[in-house]
Amino acid sequence: MTKLYVAQGACSFGAHVVAREITQASGLPIEIIKVPLRTPDSPIHKVNPLGRVPTVVTDNGNVITENGAILPWLADLNPDAKLFAPVGTAERAQIQEWIGFLNSDIHGAFRPVNRPNLFHPDEEVQKSIREQGITRLRELVRVVQRKLEGKTWAVGERFTAADAYLGVFLRWLPRANIDLAEFPDLAAYLERYNARESVKAAIAFEAA
Amino acid sequence: MTKLYVAQGACSFGAHVVAREITQASGLPIEIIKVPLRTPDSPIHKVNPLGRVPTVVTDNGNVITENGAILPWLADLNPDAKLFAPVGTAERAQIQEWIGFLNSDIHGAFRPVNRPNLFHPDEEVQKSIREQGITRLRELVRVVQRKLEGKTWAVGERFTAADAYLGVFLRWLPRANIDLAEFPDLAAYLERYNARESVKAAIAFEAA
Numbered sequence: 502m503t504k505l506y507v508a509q510g511a512c513s514f515g516a517h518v519v520a521r522e523i524t525q526a527s528g529l530p531i532e533i534i535k536v537p538l539r540t541p542d543s544p545i546h547k548v549n550p551l552g553r554v555p556t557v558v559t560d561n562g563n564v565i566t567e568n569g570a571i572l573p574w575l576a577d578l579n580p581d582a583k584l585f586a587p588v589g590t591a592e593r594a595q596i597q598e599w600i601g602f603l604n605s606d607i608h609g610a611f612r613p614v615n616r617p618n619l620f621h622p623d624e625e626v627q628k629s630i631r632e633q634g635i636t637r638l639r640e641l642v643r644v645v646q647r648k649l650e651g652k653t654w655a656v657g658e659r660f661t662a663a664d665a666y667l668g669v670f671l672r673w674l675p676r677a678n679i680d681l682a683e684f685p686d687l688a689a690y691l692e693r694y695n696a697r698e699s700v701k702a703a704i705a706f707e708a709a
Numbered sequence: 710m711t712k713l714y715v716a717q718g719a720c721s722f723g724a725h726v727v728a729r730e731i732t733q734a735s736g737l738p739i740e741i742i743k744v745p746l747r748t749p750d751s752p753i754h755k756v757n758p759l760g761r762v763p764t765v766v767t768d769n770g771n772v773i774t775e776n777g778a779i780l781p782w783l784a785d786l787n788p789d790a791k792l793f794a795p796v797g798t799a800e801r802a803q804i805q806e807w808i809g810f811l812n813s814d815i816h817g818a819f820r821p822v823n824r825p826n827l828f829h830p831d832e833e834v835q836k837s838i839r840e841q842g843i844t845r846l847r848e849l850v851r852v853v854q855r856k857l858e859g860k861t862w863a864v865g866e867r868f869t870a871a872d873a874y875l876g877v878f879l880r881w882l883p884r885a886n887i888d889l890a891e892f893p894d895l896a897a898y899l900e901r902y903n904a905r906e907s908v909k910a911a912i913a914f915e916a917a
Contacts, residue, residue: 559799565803569805569812594779595773601775605812
């Protein structure tokens with residue numbers, strides 16, 4: 502059986518939601534395994550040498566890492582669930598484009614906010630790095646808002662793997678002291694997101 | 710005709726190489742357009758509101774951005790060129806995984822090195838941020854070296870879109886004062902890369 506490794510509240514949440522959407526739609530079983538992060542004895546180190554989630558182990562033992570690969574791979578397990586789109590279509594490119602933008606720009610913009618120590622050893626300097634990081638992140642949230650203008654979901658008027666992943670970062674914004682009340686359209690989007698059965702089940706599973 | 714926008718020496722180089730591999734293999738024409746970056750009157754702003762390369766405009770006018778989407782999309786234009794792999798295969802996931810790792814980790818690690826001003830306003834602090842960034846980048850280059858150990862190319866013993874993109878960042882390392890002589894296997898890999906017709910043609914076109 503396909504295994505998906507996740508950690509509570511991590512960026513693996515998007516893949517977790519896709520896995521639950523797929524299993525709901527098709528009954529195709531995917532085993533979801535919750536692991537701790539940044540502890541040397543976490544079982545994730547036996548599966549992924551970089552110790553990161555999400556990680557997938559396919560039913561014939563191949564290991565897949567990186568959201569940019571895992572989200573498409575899970576979504577392609579059941580094309581009828583329409584979390585992705587056929588090869589060669591503009592829709593498929595647009596969904597992969599969203600995943601790329603979220604992975605590099607948005608997730609990357611959280612790094613100086615959550616882990617300013619990666620950039621400079623001095624604690625006072627880290628505070629400024631975090632502040633400048635929050636300013637940059639807010640600019641990018643405005644880009645997200647413009648890209649979603651007038652839309653229910655990111656691509657093709659249905660919930661896709663792009664949405665599963667976007668919701669992760671909207672849920673993270675309070676960590677950066679960014680209040681979604683500043684962005685009413687995004688707050689409404691996140692309400693739709695949080696109302697999905699797959700999202701509610703994933704939250705409950707990770708909290709347990 | 711499909712159009713691909715690139716800028717000299719930018720991260721669009723990987724997509725540029727894929728486009729030339731595809732046209733060499735199949736005669737399928739892709740128009741490559743060189744644009745300046747970070748100048749307000751660059752033609753790229755009319756195509757991509759974020760003013761970034763690579764950007765693709767498909768023959769029916771769809772705009773695609775983000776390397777994570779453009780590299781697969783170009784490679785899928787001609788499956789016989791084998792720059793990518795069929796949907797549902799482990800190889801496809803591995804190629805997309807490389808693209809994701811390069812896009813988020815490796816490209817992201819160049820940001821504090823090339824543009825430390827994005828993180829802190831003070832010039833002295835920026836020097837330390839750049840130094841810490843170079844240390845981090847060197848660690849990631851070691852990860853790349855381990856992933857390539859014993860291999861001619863990144864995935865499946867043939868040149869794929871993952872290699873087209875990896876070469877970009879190996880070519881950038883001198884900008885971060887990292888000498889490839891420290892990494893003999895990677896130096897040999899880059900020699901193979903630079904010897905390809907597609908790479909030589911892309912370098913000449915961008916320099917012209």
